[in-house]
Amino acid sequence: MxxxxxxxxxxxxxxxxxxxxxxxxxxxxxxxxxxxxxxxxxxxxxxxxxxxxxxxxxxxxxxxxxxxxxxxxxxxxxxxxxxxxxxxxxxxxxxxxxxxxxxxMGGIIVNVVTGIIIFIGLAMVNGESYIPKEEVAEHGIVAYDLGEQLGFKTGDKILSINGQDYERFGDILSPDLLLGSDNYYTVLREGQEIRVDMPNDFIDKFADKRNQVRVIAPRRVYSVEEVVPGSNADDAGLQTGDRILSVNGFETIYFDQLVDILDSLKDQRVALQIARNGETIETRALVESDGTIGFLIKDELDYVIRDFTFGESLQEGTYNAFAVVWLNIKGFQKMIAGDVDVRKSLSGPIKIATFFGGTWDWNNFWRIVGLLSMVLAFMNFxxxxxxxxxxxxxxxxxxxxxxxxxxxxxxxxxxxxxxxxxxxxxxxxxxxxxxxx
Known part of the structure; x- marks a missing residue:
């Protein structure tokens, strides 16, 4: 299906x-x-x-x-x-x-107009939601395999990009940055400022579909949103709003810490220290063979959520549409320079189909159609x-x-x-x- x-x-x-x-x-x-x-x-x-x-x-x-x-x-x-x-x-x-x-020029012009209209509509309907720099600087990041190859470590707090301040988490690996050259980050690690350089061919590794979501992620503070009835978490007495402070004495205030420790203690009964309504409670729970105990988390990071006026939507949508063209130009420059493998960068109908995904999401559908409309205009030109x-x-x-x-x-x-x-x-x-x- x-x-x-x-x-x-x-x-x-x-x-x-x-x-x-x-x-x-x-x-x-x-x-x-x-x-x-x-x-x-x-x-x-x-x-x-x-x-x-x-x-x-x-x-x-x-x-x-x-x-x-x-x-x-x-x-x-x-x-x-x-x-x-x-x-x-x-x-x-x-x-x-x-x-x-x-x-x-008629077809190219209409594709550009179509792309702009779609991006304006998306801006009006969705506004924007993002994790601000303050949250990243306070809690740090989770570095996955490719992030570690880049030079990051879990817990790093990214202070600046190319010596400049940034606004949101998405700026850290923005397409414009990935397609640039001689980029670097300043991070705070264990109280010291460290420079992390991005290789000019990093986009080639990032283009590999296996790596695209395995670079870095914001470190998430969490709480219990819902306990699965009849689960081990239910048996242990967990409640909505609980924060798990530690498991077997290991700190788990961040979700990546909880995942790692539970994954290492599969099929074992563990001691949980929980913060609830200003009190600290201790209980025990059995970890399932898949490294879970049976609850859903609530992301406690503070997001910036903003709606656009019609005028702001015109500006934001038009900017986003032409940003696609600019990124295509920079992508061609990267391919010519040999920093990007053409096999990973050019997409045919099969890859494009995977961009839409296996569930029908109209928001994602129109985002991809808007992007393709601008790409089609660029390629035809x-x-x-x-x-x-x-x-x-x-x-x-x-x-x-x-x-x-x-x-x-x-x-x-x-x-x-x-x-x-x-x-x-x-x-x-x-x-x-x-x-x-």
Whole structure:
């Protein structure tokens, strides 16, 4: 069922993104009097189609893209049979270069607008919630394996990043920081300030799906939120609001301490020291074979929770949308510099499906769709023949120089671009498949 939900979200998300992208091309083309022969979401073979006026609207069986067929345009269909004749007034090639440029930019522009609208909507609905620096500086962090490789230790209190103050826990491993260079942290460890340097290729390790949530986490103060009826915790008399101060004399005021000590005492009866209503109570409980005793925790860290006004949502959403583009640019720079393994950085449909997750969460769905919309705009703007950016590059040359590239040149450039794109698609699909094992 989880797989079906992931696939369903992927197909719906791609349909929305491809639909609005191709709609942008079509609306721009029709507004300049160009004939649009086909509008398709998905690639052939066609599984549904309907003719409305001069345009056939269809859905293809391969849901990894879509296209708009504009008469007189050399596109991925490589249909050049009409190019030897004189152009008709309704053809793409008969229109001024600036109109053709707007048509080619139409899909990119609509994807950018879609991404901005989605991020603005998410900001309005969700506001923001984060752990402030003060909590991190007071309680410290938990360092997992990759965090320890970076140089952190559990209990470290992060004071600054690159010598500058920071606002929230998320700033410590923000995408912008991971994609930067020569970063370092100042931490307080056992009363001494220590510098922890981040290697420039750390993003390569972080990109490994096994490590993404195993770097560091805020150290959590906790209390008992709910006792499972009939559990060992219930038998021991634990109550909602209790704080477990120690287990067998080992301090457990932080949740990571409790997890570690219980995991080392499986199937044993342990002594618990509990703080309840200003009093200290002692009891005993049996630890299960999975290292638990049967209660749910309440996170006692103080979060900053904030709602955005409409104006603030406009600013926050627009910033978040364009931050995706900026991070893609920095990611390309990292790949060119050799700090990032391309195999870990490029994602195809299989990996993208896993981003949506196996449960249908509309908030997460729209967040991923908004992110993909901005990525799609960025990728399409790259100056590669067969992408919108390739057409934009040639049209810009025509506008600046006044010389239009020949149809034969454009046809051959389109073929080269198609080879590049098909090779890239094959690479990411194979790479996605290998990453599953």
């Amino acid at each position: 989880e797989t079906l939900i992931m696939v369903g979200q992927l197909l719906l998300g791609l349909s929305i993104l491809v639909g609005v992208h191709e709609w942008g091309h079509m609306v721009a083309a029709k507004s300049f009097g160009m004939r649009v022969e086909k509008f398709s979401i998905g690639f052939p073979p066609k599984i549904w189609g309907k003719q409305i006026g001069e345009t056939e609207y269809s859905i293809g069986a391969i849901p990894l893209g879509g296209f708009v067929k504009i008469t007189g345009m050399i596109d991925e269909s490589l249909d050049t049979k009409t190019l030897n004749a004189e152009p008709e007034p309704y053809e793409f090639r008969a229109k001024p270069a600036w109109q053709r440029l707007i048509v080619m 790259l100056p590669i023949p067969a992408l919108d950016g390739g057409h934009v590059m040639f049209l810009t040359w025509e506008i600046v120089t006044g010389r239009k590239p020949s149809d034969r040149f454009l046809e051959n450039a389109q073929k080269v671009g198609m080879v590049i794109l098909l090779s890239l698609m094959a690479f990411v699909i194979i790479n996605d498949t290998i990453s599953l094992f």
